[in-house]
Amino acid sequence: MMLAAPIVRWVSERWLGRPVEAPAAFVAALAQIFEQPVDHVRIFECSPYARWHAGARATTRRNRILLSGPANGFWSDPELVLHEYFHVIRQWQAGRLTILRYTIEALQRGYWLNRYEIEARAFASHHLCQLQELLNQQSSNRPFPFATRHC
Numbered sequence: 038m039m040l041a042a043p044i045v046r047w048v049s050e051r052w053l054g055r056p057v058e059a060p061a062a063f064v065a066a067l068a069q070i071f072e073q074p075v076d077h078v079r080i081f082e083c084s085p086y087a088r089w090h091a092g093a094r095a096t097t098r099r100n101r102i103l104l105s106g107p108a109n110g111f112w113s114d115p116e117l118v119l120h121e122y123f124h125v126i127r128q129w130q131a132g133r134l135t136i137l138r139y140t141i142e143a144l145q146r147g148y149w150l151n152r153y154e155i156e157a158r159a160f161a162s163h164h165l166c167q168l169q170e171l172l173n174q175q176s177s178n179r180p181f182p183f184a185t186r187h188c
């Protein structure tokens with residue numbers, strides 16, 4: 038039994054990727070935007086599982102965002118952050134998105150026209166300025182790199 042936890046962790050990291058902490062500023066700002074806590078969403082970087090989805094920078098599952106590359110690239114792209122959190126909070130968590138439903142949608146409409154992706158893109162686009170403003174308010178001494186973008 039003593040070995041179970043390390044073995045589970047080893048298998049998890051080999052498959053899901055390396056777990057990383059979400060920056061506190063993002064957790065606070067996203068909680069405001071989604072009007073509910075988001076600190077239960079676990080982030081994994083350099084995820085073999087995400088890389089298995091060819092061409093995707095990230096993939097999501099219930100309460101998880103799996104990044105194909107390092108997390109730094111994810112946090113420096115707030116539109117992608119909103120997009121992936123939308124999949125988790127508003128689609129997976131709400132029970133609207135399942136692997137079967139997404140697969141059927143993707144087979145019928147492809148990636149760009151699939152309704153789960155259309156909704157996530159629209160939400161991210163609509164809330165991008167709000168996220169940038171919330172992040173900048175929290176880091177007035179050290180603006181985020183994208184702070185110069187105009188909203």
Ligand SMILES: [Zn+2]
Pocket residue numbers: 120124153154157
């Ligand atoms: Zn998506």
